């Protein structure tokens with residue numbers, strides 16, 4: 001993205017964002033509610049065009065490329081995607097049908113190879129025992145992992161995760177963070193961008209961080225260099241203290257003295 005702005009009426013959702021993601025990088029976008037994180041992700045998903053500036057996705061310039069050819073190269077996981085899944089859909093069908101592009105489409109004979117790959121992905125995401133269950137019967141965390149398995153089924157060149165841990169309990173969050181960490185550390189995994197509000201949700205193995213506030217970039221670069229108490233405080237507009245324990249981050253408001 002170069003000099004990117006997104007405007008709706010008088011509202012500037014994003015202003016002058018320049019940002020580059022390489023294929024072997026794993027990025028976290030962190031910011032407060034309304035900062036512009038989802039808008040950034042929707043640009044990366046070729047779901048939105050910038051008002052100003054240029055966006056290139058997987059080497060193609062938005063505005064010049066047929067987005068319907070571009071989107072199958074991108075795996076996009078969000079609450080909106082989960083909301084579109086028919087509740088009666090079987091987990092294995094949902095994952096395997098990703099290759100056929102249409103959500104919820106049912107085909108009588110999946111190739112054995114496709115089914116095997118779908119089962120492997122479900123296994124890897126800890127939902128191997130749930131493949132015969134209907135999507136509507138799954139817990140929130142299991143749904144999220146199913147949607148990630150589905151997104152990976154097409155072997156995307158880029159994986160976008162919009163608040164994957166939102167709504168999960170502590171155990172569910174920790175489990176998902178561990179799975180995403182495994183994915184991040186896998187050299188064959190696609191370029192990954194994860195949106196979150198919480199430093200606790202940054203999976204080890206993610207390499208880069210983009211901090212956003214009020215539609216603008218506060219700081220960006222390697223996580224270890226960019227994630228500081230000062231930058232976090234600027235991003236959330238309050239005096240925050242950051243700790244790193246092992247390979248995980250924790251933040252809280254600095255106690256008044």
Ligand SMILES: Nc1ncnc2c1ncn2[C@@H]1O[C@H](COP(=O)(O)OP(=O)(O)OP(=O)(O)O)[C@@H](O)[C@H]1O
Pocket residue numbers: 008011012013031032033034035036037038039040197
């Ligand atoms: N179509 C629109 N018209 C006007 N304002 C909009 C529109 N879409 C989004 N916005 C505003 O743009 C800002 C950024 O929205 P965005 O969804 O990108 O934020 P976010 O960082 O993902 O927030 P959250 O963490 O709450 O999901 C918000 O203030 C939102 O109200």
